[in-house]
Amino acid sequence: MKFSPNNSAQNPLFQKVPRRGKLRDTHxxxxxxxxxxxxRDLIDDIFISNFDNSILSQLEDQASFNLASFTQHGDRLAFTTDSYVVDPLFFPGGDIGELAIYGTINDLAxxxxxxxxxxxxxxLEEGLSVETLRRVATSMKIAAQKTGxxxxxxxxxxxxxGAVDKLFINTAGIGVIPAKVAISAHNIQPGDAIIINGELGNHGAAILIARGELALDTDIESDCQPLHDLVETILNVCPGxxxxxxxxxxxxxxxxxxxxVSSNVGIRLDEKSIPVREEVKGVCEILGLDPLYLANxxxxxxxxxxxxxxxxLSAMKSHPAGKDACIIGEVISSPPGIVLLNTIFGAERIVDMLVGDQLPRIC
Incomplete structure (x- = not known):
């Protein structure tokens, strides 16, 4: 476990002594x-104290597991990793620590x-406030506890x-896929329906406003939340x-x-059915952005x-994370590899892949 400096956990003499390091520094x-x-004091006081569990407490350079603990949940492992560099670290509706936990959980889910x-x-950047780091670690602990x-x-x-901006986080995650669940973008077929679980663009708009670059007074908050329970609810009614x-x-x-592109099909969206908050639409109109490309x-x-x-759709609406779910489009056979949007004005336009970056450092 690399939180353990000097590899002391490899020496049984050290394992007999509880780690009680206390961080005295302010930065x-x-x-x-x-x-x-x-x-060692930093790791003990900030990370071990917040993240402690039976596996972490072994303080090895790696975590080891009984394979039976995996196979009881399914027959395949899912493994993902992501890095988080959001600016600012704390924003309405969340922070970088919560984002790191929920984002990786969602990639597995x-x-x-x-x-x-x-x-x-x-x-960590030299000079970072210890209190800032403590807040982030506590937020990660709470998010992990909430999600189990x-x-x-x-x-x-x-x-x-100056080598990094305050704090960057990388999280990798392991999960288990139940038998007979085979979710893939290559499965999509003409006639399929496309469903979204709620309003688009809240996270991107909240980050932009939190940076103080716009003199706007709104109550937009990030939609940062875990989705694994919602996914389980969906799979309970539709394993396929x-x-x-x-x-x-x-x-x-x-x-x-x-x-x-993955399934060589076309997709047609109905703009009237796509949920976007009026405040988010307003931000997009001021800045010339398109909410379809804003981060969530x-x-x-x-x-x-x-x-x-x-x-x-009914199952999703029964869950708090899907109460605003709606069907927003359908899969069509032609033109393959193209996404079309039926606009509120009755016209049709192509929705292309994002070119460039509307908002850097948003996750």
Whole structure:
């Protein structure tokens, strides 16, 4: 477990002594990444105290598991990793720590997997406030507890001032996919229905406003939330879901373009059916942005057979994370690889893949 400096956990003499390091410093220094006592105190006080569990407490350089604990949930492993560099670290509706937990959980969930374990690696800038780091770690602990997932291994690095912006986090996740669940973008077929679980663009708009670059007074909050329970609810009524993906960077438009290319089908959307808050529309109109490309951190795109659409929609609406779910389009055979939008004005336009980056550092 790389949170353990000096590899002391490999020495049985050290394992007999409880770790009680206490961090006295108010800001991160290069010494906190040196592998010595300062680093041990940082890890003990900030990370071990928040993330402690039976696997993490072994303090090895890796987490080890009994394979039987996996096979009871399914017959395939799902493994994912993501890095989080959001600016600002704290924003309406969430923070970088919560985002790191929920984002990786959601990447596992859209495969149909039950999320089980996470790793956590942090890169800290020299001079970062210890209180800021403590807030982030506490937020991660609370998010992990809410979702029932365990953080079981990790790593800490400190770099010179200016080499990173305050704090970057990488999390990797492991989950188990139940037997007979085979969710893939390659499964999509003409006649399928496309469902979204709620309003688009709230996260991207909340981040933009939190940066203070616009003199706007709104109550837009990030939609940052875990989706694994919602996915389980969907699979309980429709194990044969064709495709699922969370619409993060690049938004709904990018996900649907990826779907269309993967299965060589067309997709037609109905603009009137796509839920977007008026405040988000206003932000987009001021800045010339398109809400279809804005980032989300709690939005799930589901593709199911048309015959199953109403059943899945009803199940989604019964869950708090899907209460605003709606059918927004359908899969068509032609033109292949293209996403079309029937606009509110009665015209039709192509919704292409995002070119460039509307908002950098949003997750």
């Amino acid at each position: 991160i220094t290069l010494a906190h990444g040196s592998g010595g006592k300062a680093m 859209v495969s149909g997997a039950k999320p089980l374990y996470l790793s956590c690696s942090v890169i 997932i365990q953080i079981v291994t990790g790593d800490t690095k400190v770099v010179q001032r 879901v064709h495709a699922m993906r969370d619409a993060t960077r690049g938004g709904l438009a990018t996900v649907l373009n990826e779907f269309a 951190e709690g939005k799930l795109v589901v593709v199911v057979k048309g015959d199953n659409a109403d059943t899945v």
